[in-house]
Amino acid sequence: xxxxxxxxxxxxxxxxxxxxxxxxxxxxxxxxxxxxxxxxxxxxxxxxxxxxxxxxxxxxxxxxxxxxxxxxxxxxxxxxxxxxxxxxxxxxxxxxxxxxxxxxxxxxxxxxxxxxxxxxxxxxxxxxxxxxxxxxxxxxxxxxxxxxxxxxxxxxxxxxxxxxxxxxxxxxxxxxxxxxxxxxxxxxxxxxxxxxxxxxxxxxxxxxxxxxxxxxxxxxxxxxxxxxxxxxxxxxxxxxxxxxxxxxxxxxxxxxxxxxxxxxxxxxxxxxxxxxxxxxxxxxxxxx
Numbered sequence: 001x002x003x004x005x006x007x008x009x010x011x012x013x014x015x016x017x018x019x020x021x022x023x024x025x026x027x028x029x030x031x032x033x034x035x036x037x038x039x040x041x042x043x044x045x046x047x048x049x050x051x052x053x054x055x056x057x058x059x060x061x062x063x064x065x066x067x068x069x070x071x072x073x074x075x076x077x078x079x080x081x082x083x084x085x086x087x088x089x090x091x092x093x094x095x096x097x098x099x100x101x102x103x104x105x106x107x108x109x110x111x112x113x114x115x116x117x118x119x120x121x122x123x124x125x126x127x128x129x130x131x132x133x134x135x136x137x138x139x140x141x142x143x144x145x146x147x148x149x150x151x152x153x154x155x156x157x158x159x160x161x162x163x164x165x166x167x168x169x170x171x172x173x174x175x176x177x178x179x180x181x182x183x184x185x186x187x188x189x190x191x192x193x194x195x196x197x198x199x200x201x202x203x204x205x206x207x208x209x210x211x212x213x214x215x216x217x218x219x220x221x222x223x224x225x226x227x228x229x230x231x232x233x234x235x236x237x238x239x240x241x242x243x244x245x246x247x248x249x250x251x252x253x254x255x256x257x258x259x260x261x262x263x264x265x266x267x268x269x270x271x272x273x274x275x276x277x278x279x280x281x282x283x284x285x286x287x288x
Contacts, residue, residue, distance in 0.1 A: 014047025078286025138229035169274025
């Protein structure tokens with residue numbers, strides 16, 4: 001039997017049972033396996049992939065939708081990967097067109113690497129912002145923060161959901177309610193008994209990724225990062241909106257260094273909903 005052409009291979013929905021194949025695909029492209037993140041995304045979002053007749057996946061990506069289930073306000077595309085042996089043959093373009101079509105009129109967003117950006121521009125995505133990835137061991141020092149932080153409890157969930165929807169601009173209940181199980185740490189900042197920010201830190205290979213990071217102001221964001229760092233021995237990694245230059249300067253003064261820049265791109269909207277001034281870092285760039 002002849003091997004079918006790539007264009008003839010069907011695109012199907014991925015499920016959590018495809019976790020190992022997705023991790024293998026990541027490894028094939030020189031990325032970390034990131035099984036913890038893949039598991040989260042395949043459960044909270046919708047995965048799309050193309051099976052390789054010789055085994056494994058030709059390509060994969062995940063879409064995380066926010067807002068009403070039958071009419072989402074926003075869809076975040078991430079983990080767009082094509083196996084090295086099938087690269088530069090139009091597979092990624094075909095998969096992306098399928099996803100865009102499947103999402104209909106839903107506005108879309110993604111974080112693009114410099115290599116991926118030309119493809120997304122060809123598909124109608126526009127650059128609306130930038131994020132800087134920083135990584136390193138956080139070092140303490142300087143005057144202590146006046147902002148009060150503590151570990152989040154189950155009783156905080158309602159207030160966290162309310163704050164998150166206000167800042168993110170749409171409902172993310174299906175994501176936020178998974179954070180206690182997904183993160184190693186989930187902490188809140190409060191003032192006079194009112195939650196003014198929250199942040200998570202979750203395991204990713206040898207680091208703890210800080211995200212989401214939602215805070216009333218830069219001082220609150222600093223306090224949350226410092227409190228997360230105080231409860232782990234791992235290096236921290238996070239992706240900070242470059243408009244938060246004061247926070248970026250501060251984390252670099254405390255041991256984190258710049259790793260890469262990604263373009264924040266949108267399709268169908270000119271800018272992301274919500275309040276960017278209080279949105280400092282995403283849960284993961286793959287989920288917006």
